Amino acid sequence: MTRANTDSARTRAADAAATPALTCTNLSKRFDDRLVVDDVGFDVAAGETYGLLGPNGAGKTTTISMICALLKRNSGSVVVNGYDLDQQPAKAKATLGYVPQDLAIYPDLSGAENLGFFGRLQGLRGRNLQRRVEEVLETVGLSDRARDRAEEYSGGMKRRLNIGIGLLHEPRLLILDEPTVGVDPQSRDSILSSVGELGASGIGVLYTTHYMEEAERLCDRVGIIDRGRLVAEGTRRELVDLVGExxxxxxxxxxxxxxxxxxxxxxxxxxxxxxxxxxxxxxxxxxxxxxxxxxxxxxxxxxxxxxxxxxxxxxxxxxxxxxxxxxxx
Ligand SMILES: Nc1ncnc2c1ncn2[C@@H]1O[C@H](COP(=O)(O)OP(=O)(O)OP(=O)(O)O)[C@@H](O)[C@H]1O
Ligand SMILES: [Mg+2]
The missing domain is CATH 3.30.70.260 (ACT domain)
Incomplete structure (x- = not known):
């Protein structure tokens, strides 16, 4: 590679790193006459893990449903990895992985078959599909149970398979909606470790939770959401300093x-x-x-x-x- 090529490769890498994984601004959602998301905006940098922390009904799922284009918004804009969700929806969605709050797996298929099925839906084929299935099984720690039917998995293993499905197409932004709700402490720990490793691998992660311990453990920055409004954001230290504690x-x-x-x-x-x-x-x-x-x-x-x-x-x-x-x- 010539020097000029090296420089341009570096510039491209720097540009990719400089492009935020997510920028959303002025997001609002109304159900009938009730405003449940009110002018919410935040960024997730490339490689950053951002936590949306708030109690039940705060508006977390509604916010991320708008970001994933699963729900129409009343106002605001969403840009995923540099692609505007309205102007380049296919590209925006192709670089985004979404792990829903509820499980979306087939219980009578094995872990590997579930991943194969969803991988084909996402357009993966042949050796590429096989490679991704194996890599994802490794990432979520299910390689040794890959051939077992998902219905025989523990609650935590099902959740990890659910996360794996969101990772198949190698998204640069992964959105997880309360992935540890209803799982036992040991499974919870292994889910948190998997998410921590994903964050460390350089992809942007948007993580919603109502557990402050999870936000503290995983997230580089946290946005606090309450009654549809983002009331504060920052690192744990910045938030603590903000309120003068x-x-x-x-x-x-x-x-x-x-x-x-x-x-x-x-x-x-x-x-x-x-x-x-x-x-x-x-x-x-x-x-x-x-x-x-x-x-x-x-x-x-x-x-x-x-x-x-x-x-x-x-x-x-x-x-x-x-x-x-x-x-x-
Ligand atoms: N389809 C809908 N129709 C009417 N109201 C809705 C709908 N979906 C959500 N809401 C309301 O919007 C508010 C925010 O809900 P949302 O599911 O976004 O909260 P959340 O922060 O994800 O809560 P949880 O932690 O319980 O998952 C709630 O008051 C909820 O009742
Ligand atoms: Mg929710």
Whole structure:
């Protein structure tokens, strides 16, 4: 390859990476006279995992149904991997994979046969189809059960097969609607691992959930949706900072707590400090970064730190702060 070709290949790769996997703006949906999605807009970068976090009835499924062109929208625009959903619908849909909230698999076919069937529907044939079926089985961790009928699968395995179907045509944006609802904790963990690996492989992922632990574990950024409105978005840290929540550091010390407290209260990141005998609690900004300095200041002059705990506020408290209600009913 000549140098110029290398450069243009690099430019193309950079362009592909720079094109967002999804841009949606001003999405609204009305059922009769009820506005259930109200002016929602967000982007998912290439390679980013974006979580739409909100309680039952918030408008998550309605929003993604509009993005997947399964539901007409009352307003707004959707661009998938650079293709406008209205102007280039076939191209937009070809680069998008959708995993519905409800299972869509044939119970009397094996895992491999299900994938083969749906792959053919998507236009895959011959060796290419076979290669994709094997790759997808590997990705969702079902290679060793590929020949078993889907009705013999556990709930979590059925869900993973459902995800696999959405992956067959190698989408650059994968949309998953609450894929862990109703599965046992072990299956849930393996679904989350599969989705985490997909995110790490470089495709854009849009993931809806009402479990804040899942959003925290999987998502680079989270949009909080409530009553049809996107009320805030950002990284966990940005959301926590947005609502002004602080972190807490709890120390157990061996020595003179009064001396430790007086040294710690000079640190600029310390907001409040209280001591109960040898247990000291500090309210701090950005606990992760200040922790080494706290330990260093505490453990001098013969005073020792014998226990440390860092407590960071979670998205549950962000949701509560923004909406005045708990995420779960
Ligand atoms: N076809 C429909 N006709 C009328 N109302 C609808 C329809 N589909 C959804 N809704 C209403 O729109 C609102 C949002 O529903 P949606 O299914 O998008 O919520 P969700 O966030 O996906 O909730 P869940 O976590 O329970 O799946 C709800 O009040 C729901 O009752
Ligand atoms: Mg839903």
């Amino acid at each position: 602080h972190d807490w550091i709890r120390l157990s010390v061996d020595g003179r707590p009064d001396r430790v407290v007086s040294r710690l209260q000079d640190l600029p990141q310390v907001v409040t400090i209280t001591a109960d005998d040898h247990d000291i609690s500090l309210e701090v900004t950005d606990g992760h970064h200040v922790l080494p300095a706290v330990i260093e200041a505490a453990a001098t002059d013969g005073d020792r730190v014998i226990g440390v705990e860092l407590v960071e506020p979670d998205l549950e408290s962000v949701f509560l702060h923004l909406t005045g209600r708990a995420l779960r009913d």
